[in-house]
Amino acid sequence: MSFSRSMDFASFFRRGFSTSTTTRSGVKTGLLMLNMGGPQNAAEVHPFLLRLFSDREIIKLPVQSVLGPWIAKRRAPSIAQKYAEIGGGSPILQWTDKQGKLLCDKLDKICPESGPHKHYVGFRYTPPLTEHALDAMIADGIEHAVAFSQYPQYSCATSGSSFNAIYNYMKNKTDGKMKWSLIDRWGTNRFLAKTFATLIRGELEKCDEVTRKNIVLLFTAHSLPMKAVERGDPYPAEVGATVQLVMEELKFAYPYRLVWQSKVGPLPWLSPATDAAIESYVKRGKKHLMLIPIAFTSEHIETLHELDIEYKELAEKAGVEKLLRCPAPNDNSVFIDALVDVVGKHLGEKRAVPPQYLLRCPMCENQTCGEARAFYKKNAFEFA
Structure with a gap:
């Protein structure tokens, strides 16, 4: 499925991407599924990069209004080539939409008191943009809007910036009918851990005994x-917590490490880097490895190109004998159970704004973070 740049995204939410009636009185709870997004085709690559490198919530550059567009233009051809190598565009919209549909189908059955439910997709940098989704939710007359981060582990650069984007768009809206509750993190959900454990076992079952015995x-x-x-972003700790729960599901039967990918620019980032870890382990005689994209809920450029093409080539050159790759959750049935469990518990707990979200990073310097938190407190949905 692909979309042209000229598509009317109001019609996007009306045609085939909803799970229940679109009459103003027909939807009780709207689930806004938040993510960064990815280009659907080559024409969307430059606008995607332009939005990304112009966004100070994600990347702070000197003279950003000049340098951001310059970087976007310079990098667009090489990034477009990468998307061409994985089929022409990112599948993240298709997966997110399918996840949302399956989620709402189940919620309508097990949580009828908050239904009908309808999902909306809100991306930061590619259509359907967050503002497209918000306009659709307003048009549908949604009264309870659930901002549902599709990043299981919270980071100011991902979940935090998505919540800030909602605030920036909604703060000047005069219609205050739509009230909010937030799902800001869910990296310790047991069904999420079971999902990854199931997917890991599935890959290992395809292997010979030698690989299973020696896998890292x-x-x-x-x-x-x-x-x-250093500002206090909780992301590294929360990713680590997810890893621990997955290994509990696997009964700690295999050696493991947490590594980091997709660094951009010359400044220090979290380490060890995934590519460096692969090379180092080969030198130490560990030549049977499995890559597990623990912070991604669907396939996209970081899995389909970085893991499957770039790291595969690196591993072959380094001397890896067997490089496995655990698939992203996508529409795995256990993962859909995780989404249902996360949203169902959120609705059942009747807590609109999580206390952990309200606590800013100890060294936070972003004024918008404070303003957004005040907005959600003021416009919090009142559960019955």
């Missing part, structure tokens, strides 16, 4: 600048 599990997650870590 490398849990790989998108890296983060050390400046963010």
